[in-house]
Amino acid sequence: MTRTTHLQELLRVLRHHQGPIGGPELARALGVTLRHLYQDIAVLRAVGVEVVNEPGRGYVLPPEVKLPPAALAEPAPVAGAQDEPAPLIFYTNPLSRGGIVHWMLEELGATYRMVTLEYGAAMKTPEYLAINPLGKVPAIRHGETVVTEAAAICAYLADAFPEAGLAPPxxxxxxxxxxxxxxxxxxxxxxxxxxxxxxxxxxxxxxxxxxxxxxxxxxxxxxxxxxxxxxxxxxxxxxxxxxxxxxxxxxxxxxxxxxxxxxxxxxxxxxxxxxxxxxxxxxxxxx
CATH class of the missing domain: 1.20.1050.10 (Glutathione S-transferase Yfyf (Class Pi); Chain A, domain 2)
Structure with a gap:
């Protein structure tokens, strides 16, 4: 199952479930681990789909949320077409080492979505802790790949976008x-x-x-x-x-x-x- 299919199935279950659904129950319904579920919810929020976590009750998708967002649309296969580039999500706070990764991303000229997290509770949610268990920024998710630590992110991005020429041979x-x-x-x-x-x-x-x-x-x-x-x-x-x-x-x-x-x-x-x-x-x- 592709990442896009995973996200669409998550949205379908949330849309059709009566009331909030707890994380463990939702993960079982999707056949994924709880950590994978948290990562997928973090991705949905990053692309503008605000999945709400009601304390003590579970996750719910507000009825006013429009589906599906363009970023999650499953394109029809086209003969000879190249694969769409993997989405790149950048988690940061402007007053952090995330500034290093921000500079790196701008040097690449790559398309990315920036998610700004405030210090404190926002970095300690289950969804973000599934991205970085240390509860700190920066972090990136590139398709299915999650990388934390600014130096590691820079090295990874240089290799992931070789056309930018930011790593020697x-x-x-x-x-x-x-x-x-x-x-x-x-x-x-x-x-x-x-x-x-x-x-x-x-x-x-x-x-x-x-x-x-x-x-x-x-x-x-x-x-x-x-x-x-x-x-x-x-x-x-x-x-x-x-x-x-x-x-x-x-x-x-x-x-x-x-x-x-x-x-x-x-x-x-x-x-x-x-x-x-x-x-x-x-x-x-x-x-």
Whole structure:
């Protein structure tokens, strides 16, 4: 059964059921797991079908909801036609690491639907916890594939949309993977510890795996010194991720304003895709 068929069957059951239906009962009626049901409901809400969860009673589809939405229409097969691209849903909050993924999506030029979640209860609903059990953003759902963690999302999207050219050829990905995941692991950990005023001993730093904060700063500065991009001669997803951390770090004081960082970030921040993301945040803050 295709994803579209799953969603249409879910809508049919909700439309014809008398009154609310509990999650476990609905999952049994559809022959899916409860986690799969929650994910499908999250997708429906993301495309504008507001399935209501009445506390203590279950799910109900309000009669005023129009069905089926265009996004869920099952197209008739056409000889020789290419498959429709898998829908891409982006769960975020503008004041989060979701900004990294937003920049990546804008660089791709891909069609996506943004779902903004407020901190707190909205990130802890069963439907969203089925997308990310940690109850945090960002996350994406691309067709049937769910990816969380900003670095993983960037790496996934670069591979899922190869025409955008945001990942080097497979044989030339050493620096790409190295700096992408150094920033996601040791650098983030060291920055967080330093920001909290925690100074691990040499033994503790070794056990943490993040190493010494200032050693990481020196290492990253050397990696971008005199270079417009961190992983070769072309802009890549690694620049989206590392650049975001350097830009934010200098803005909020968690990284020093070293000349190497300033020059590297100056070459990235004016990219049109990044400027669009900044404009979005400014609009949200203005509201």
């Amino acid at each position: 497979s044989a030339a990905r050493g620096d790409y993977y190295r700096w992408l995941f150094l920033a996601a692991g040791p650098l983030e950990s060291a920055i967080a510890l330093n920001d909290l005023g925690v100074a691990p001993t040499a033994e503790q730093a070794m056990r943490l795996g993040s190493g010494d904060y200032w050693t990481l700063v020196e290492t990253l500065a050397a990696a971008v010194a005199g270079r417009p991009y961190i992983a070769g001669d072309a802009f890549s997803a690694a620049d989206v991720y590392v650049g975001s951390h350097i830009g934010w770090g200098m803005q909020f004081g968690t990284l020093p304003r070293r000349p190497e960082f300033e020059a590297y970030w100056a070459g990235l921040r004016e990219r049109p895709a990044h400027r669009r993301c900044e404009a979005h945040i400014e609009q949200v803050l203005a509201r």
